[in-house]
Amino acid sequence: MSKNSKVLNLKDKISGNEVDLSLCDLTEVPVRELALFTKATVVDLSCNNITSLPPEFCNLTHLVKVDLSQNQLTCLPDDLGNLASLQHLDLYNNKLTTLPVSVSQLRSLKWLDLKDNPLEAGLAKAAGDCLDEKQCKQCAAKVLQHMSELQDEVDRVREKRRLREKELERKREVKQKEREAKDKEARKREKAEEKEKRRKEYNAQMAAAAAREQQKKKTEEKKKKKNGQAADKKAAVEKTSKPQRSLLGLMFKFLLLLLLGLAGVAAACRLTDLQKEAVCVPVNVAVDDGLSWAKEQEVVVRQLVQNLSSAAKDFLESTQASKN
Numbered sequence: 064m065s066k067n068s069k070v071l072n073l074k075d076k077i078s079g080n081e082v083d084l085s086l087c088d089l090t091e092v093p094v095r096e097l098a099l100f101t102k103a104t105v106v107d108l109s110c111n112n113i114t115s116l117p118p119e120f121c122n123l124t125h126l127v128k129v130d131l132s133q134n135q136l137t138c139l140p141d142d143l144g145n146l147a148s149l150q151h152l153d154l155y156n157n158k159l160t161t162l163p164v165s166v167s168q169l170r171s172l173k174w175l176d177l178k179d180n181p182l183e184a185g186l187a188k189a190a191g192d193c194l195d196e197k198q199c200k201q202c203a204a205k206v207l208q209h210m211s212e213l214q215d216e217v218d219r220v221r222e223k224r225r226l227r228e229k230e231l232e233r234k235r236e237v238k239q240k241e242r243e244a245k246d247k248e249a250r251k252r253e254k255a256e257e258k259e260k261r262r263k264e265y266n267a268q269m270a271a272a273a274a275r276e277q278q279k280k281k282t283e284e285k286k287k288k289k290n291g292q293a294a295d296k297k298a299a300v301e302k303t304s305k306p307q308r309s310l311l312g313l314m315f316k317f318l319l320l321l322l323l324g325l326a327g328v329a330a331a332c333r334l335t336d337l338q339k340e341a342v343c344v345p346v347n348v349a350v351d352d353g354l355s356w357a358k359e360q361e362v363v364v365r366q367l368v369q370n371l372s373s374a375a376k377d378f379l380e381s382t383q384a385s386k387n
Contacts, residue, residue, distance in 0.1 A: 073100070081105040085130070088112065094119045101125045109133050109153070121145040132156055132176070144168030152203075155179055161186060164217050167210035175203035185209065 073096045076083050082103045084093070089111040097106065098119075104127040113134040121142040129146075132155035144165030149172055156179040166172075176199050177190040189209035193202045 073097075077103055081107065083107045085109040085111070090114065092116055092120055094123065097123055104128065104148070106130070116140050116143075118142065124148060127151065129153070139163055139166075141165060147171065150174065152176075162206070162210060164210055164214045167207055167214040169207065172203050172207060174199050175206055177202060177206070 073082070073093065077100060080103055082097065082100065082105065085107045086109075089108065090113060092108060092113060094117055097103065102125075104125055106126060106128070107130045109130045109132045111134050113131065113136060115136065116131075116139060118140050121140050122145070124145060124147055126146055127148050128151035129149065130151075130153040132153045134157055136154065136157040136159055138159070139162060141163045142165055143163050144167065146169065149169055151174040152169075152172060153174075153176045155176045159177070159180040160183055174196075175190070176193050177186075178193050182190060186206070186209065189205045190202045191198055191205065193199045
């Protein structure tokens with residue numbers, strides 16, 4: 064049977080508020096088609112080959128009775144508890160081991176059959192034998208209680224997980240804040256170090272400038288002092304040399320006057336009638352001796368000049384010959 068044939072023949076399967084889809088060799092539930100018939104609150108899907116229910120099956124909230132007995136179901140959807148109107152659920156002879164904890168939300172469930180399923184021990188004990196109407200009603204009540212306890216346990220585990228995650232998140236936030244505080248402190252320390260470094264550099268520059276200014280002042284003072292000493296020395300030299308020059312001038316004038324006087328005496332003794340006087344005799348003798356010495360020196364000077372001329376001539380000739 065194709066999906067299209069199911070859609071076309073679904074009306075043929077409806078009788079009042081019941082839809083009989085048993086023994087139709089179904090492998091899946093026609094959820095979309097069932098959703099179109101909200102007045103069909105009883106659905107018989109027994110004796111088919113259905114292995115699972117789609118999540119959309121949990122949207123059929125109008126269902127009151129569902130028969131899924133003698134299928135191949137291995138699990139039920141997690142949101143099965145959304146079927147708030149469900150009162151009768153037949154799961155006889157399937158392959159179920161557990162039920163979703165949301166079954167605890169099926170407050171309207173009054174009848175449940177879980178026979179011939181490989182149920183886990185706790186669920187099997189809660190379900191009981193379910194051999195008659197009374198036991199199936201007890202199965203519904205006990206399974207709801209069992210699933211409610213499991214739901215509570217799941218909620219506790221979930222709450223513990225939530226609290227643990229919240230604690231972990233809090234610890235992560237604390238660590239994040241600590242890291243941020245450390246980073247902030249490190250940045251603050253780096254800024255302080257950088258500021259201290261700039262301050263030291265500034266102080267070093269100012270100290271260097273002050274040292275240069277001090278050195279400049281010392282140099283200028285030394286230069287001024289040197290110039291002052293030179294000026295003082297010059298003044299002292301000028302002061303000391305001035306008397307010396309005046310003294311030398313006086314001596315020179317004295318000698319000149321003395322020579323002029325001697326020359327005048329010699330001329331008087333030589334050229335006037337005084338030459339026969341006794342005073343002029345030694346003067347005339349000295350003058351004669353001086354003239355004789357001068358003549359002798361004239362001969363020596365002439366000979367020296369001749370020698371120097373010959374030597375110069377020989378030197379020029381040798382120099383000219385070496386050039387050629």
